[in-house]
Amino acid sequence: MKPVEINQAWSGVEKCKLCSIRHLVLFADLNEDDFQHLHHPIKEVEFKTGSILYKRNDTINYVYTIRSGLVKLVHYLPNGSYRITRLLRQGDLAGIEALNGSAYLQHAIAMQETSVCKIPVKNIQQLNNESAQLYKQLTARWQKVQSDADIWLTHLTMGSSKHRVAHLLIYLAGDKTNNEFFLPSREDIGALLAITTETASRIIAEFKREDLLKSQKNLASIDRSKLKLIL
Amino acid sequence: MKPVEINQAWSGVEKCKLCSIRHLVLFADLNEDDFQHLHHPIKEVEFKTGSILYKRNDTINYVYTIRSGLVKLVHYLPNGSYRITRLLRQGDLAGIEALNGSAYLQHAIAMQETSVCKIPVKNIQQLNNESAQLYKQLTARWQKVQSDADIWLTHLTMGSSKHRVAHLLIYLAGDKTNNEFFLPSREDIGALLAITTETASRIIAEFKREDLLKSQKNLASIDRSKLKLIL
DNA sequence: CGGATCGTTGACAGGTATCAATGCTGGTGG
DNA sequence: CCACCAGCATTGATACCTGTCAACGATCCG
Numbered sequence: 001m002k003p004v005e006i007n008q009a010w011s012g013v014e015k016c017k018l019c020s021i022r023h024l025v026l027f028a029d030l031n032e033d034d035f036q037h038l039h040h041p042i043k044e045v046e047f048k049t050g051s052i053l054y055k056r057n058d059t060i061n062y063v064y065t066i067r068s069g070l071v072k073l074v075h076y077l078p079n080g081s082y083r084i085t086r087l088l089r090q091g092d093l094a095g096i097e098a099l100n101g102s103a104y105l106q107h108a109i110a111m112q113e114t115s116v117c118k119i120p121v122k123n124i125q126q127l128n129n130e131s132a133q134l135y136k137q138l139t140a141r142w143q144k145v146q147s148d149a150d151i152w153l154t155h156l157t158m159g160s161s162k163h164r165v166a167h168l169l170i171y172l173a174g175d176k177t178n179n180e181f182f183l184p185s186r187e188d189i190g191a192l193l194a195i196t197t198e199t200a201s202r203i204i205a206e207f208k209r210e211d212l213l214k215s216q217k218n219l220a221s222i223d224r225s226k227l228k229l230i231l
Numbered sequence: 232m233k234p235v236e237i238n239q240a241w242s243g244v245e246k247c248k249l250c251s252i253r254h255l256v257l258f259a260d261l262n263e264d265d266f267q268h269l270h271h272p273i274k275e276v277e278f279k280t281g282s283i284l285y286k287r288n289d290t291i292n293y294v295y296t297i298r299s300g301l302v303k304l305v306h307y308l309p310n311g312s313y314r315i316t317r318l319l320r321q322g323d324l325a326g327i328e329a330l331n332g333s334a335y336l337q338h339a340i341a342m343q344e345t346s347v348c349k350i351p352v353k354n355i356q357q358l359n360n361e362s363a364q365l366y367k368q369l370t371a372r373w374q375k376v377q378s379d380a381d382i383w384l385t386h387l388t389m390g391s392s393k394h395r396v397a398h399l400l401i402y403l404a405g406d407k408t409n410n411e412f413f414l415p416s417r418e419d420i421g422a423l424l425a426i427t428t429e430t431a432s433r434i435i436a437e438f439k440r441e442d443l444l445k446s447q448k449n450l451a452s453i454d455r456s457k458l459k460l461i462l
Numbered sequence: 463c464g465g466a467t468c469g470t471t472g473a474c475a476g477g478t479a480t481c482a483a484t485g486c487t488g489g490t491g492g
Numbered sequence: 493c494c495a496c497c498a499g500c501a502t503t504g505a506t507a508c509c510t511g512t513c514a515a516c517g518a519t520c521c522g
């Protein structure tokens with residue numbers, strides 16, 4: 001996990017109105033008038049695999065909307081190991097805790113090539129004072145945090161390792177029609193499911209042998225119906 | 232877990248201003264003027280052990296502030312077992328997902344005699360339109376949800392069962408000076424830590440034999456320093 | 463080609479789930 | 493009042509699973 005340089009693409013508020021994934025993001029409900037309140041520049045930024053969006057306790061200035069890619073939120077433990085507490089995908093918000101002025105709670109690291117919109121916290125606070133539109137989106141985002149956390153706790157930390165890995169794979173595959181998704185390293189799978197790297201590897205290998213899972217490089221596809229029989 | 236009747240104590244907004252735990256609750260920052268906006272009655276309600284505050288998918292009308300006691304948020308699983316995803320104590324908010332109009336995400340059940348303030352969602356929405364004071368408290372509450380979930384995932388679902396139980400006991404003991412706290416049933420401990428009832432019982436019994444834990448009935452106290460040596 | 467990193471596999475010990483039986487306690491009805 | 497019952501806690505025996513330690517293979521890159 002080596003930090004990678006950030007290369008900024010372009011800046012501007014105007015383009016937010018034309019954003020192709022705007023229905024998914026924080027500003028979905030804003031009207032023409034609201035956009036006039038955006039005085040600070042929103043930047044679109046690319047992160048390479050392994051690069052860090054922010055670190056725990058970093059000074060807080062931005063909230064990040066994921067446009068594409070995959071981001072993990074990581075807690076490092078005293079013994080040097082780590083635990084992944086959440087994955088963020090398209091439309092998710094990273095660093096949302098910035099909004100009440102405390103420090104970031106975890107490290108946010110790109111697991112693959114990731115594109116984000118970097119939104120100054122000041123923008124959000126302004127909009128919240130001057131317009132009530134944003135409020136709905138923000139509470140919806142917070143709720144997703146809670147419901148994701150519950151799913152995580154309910155399905156991804158209990159049962160046998162095989163169950164957990166199966167659940168994770170189905171979660172990762174999501175509703176993609178092409179059925180192809182990013183398969184994390186065995187170490188990350190372990191950190192996600194609270195199992196060891198070796199166990200993760202054994203199970204992934206077993207799934208491959210049984211044709212429940214196919215992969216080349218980091219791209220994988222699953223046989224959903226067969227996999228669900230395990231659950 | 233049998234439902235128990237609810238007996239309502241008193242209603243009124245006036246008393247909110249004099250609330251003894253107001254510094255802990257949602258309305259901490261409201262001023263005299265804001266209270267004028269509260270047009271719907273806030274009720275103080277008592278729940279007995281095992282009674283249900285609300286069920287998953289119930290129609291949503293209220294958010295609950297815990298005044299005293301202990302509430303568990305529960306996910307029931309297809310196979311009849313259940314998983315506790317969060318515990319709520321004094322100052323915590325239950326049913327916060329009500330704020331964006333979706334259904335409750337889990338069942339909320341009192342684990343001991345519990346006193347709550349039942350706040351109409353309409354009140355919150357009104358206040359948010361007419362005053363920005365509530366916004367800070369709400370985001371703070373949401374953030375606590377996230378950070379609690381992370382702590383849960385980081386400490387309470389990994390490591391040996393002994394580690395997890397020790398962590399849970401320390402969490403339950405909190406910062407109480409009298410060092411006496413509510414000890415959940417072995418079944419609930421299992422549902423909290425993703426271990427079986429039997430394993431939970433074995434470990435609790437072992438802790439008692441080693442004088443790390445004392446209990447009569449549901450009230451327990453721990454030897455913090457000795458217990459921390461296990462972590 | 464050699465080195466680094468990651469994935470895979472094996473052997474083994476220890477931990478946990480499972481199945482089953484036995485105390486313990488509070489409440490109920492005779 | 494006491495016997496009984498239901499629900500919870502505890503304990504035991506056993507099989508299985510997973511962590512641990514270790515070795516080896518695969519791939520990429522300098």
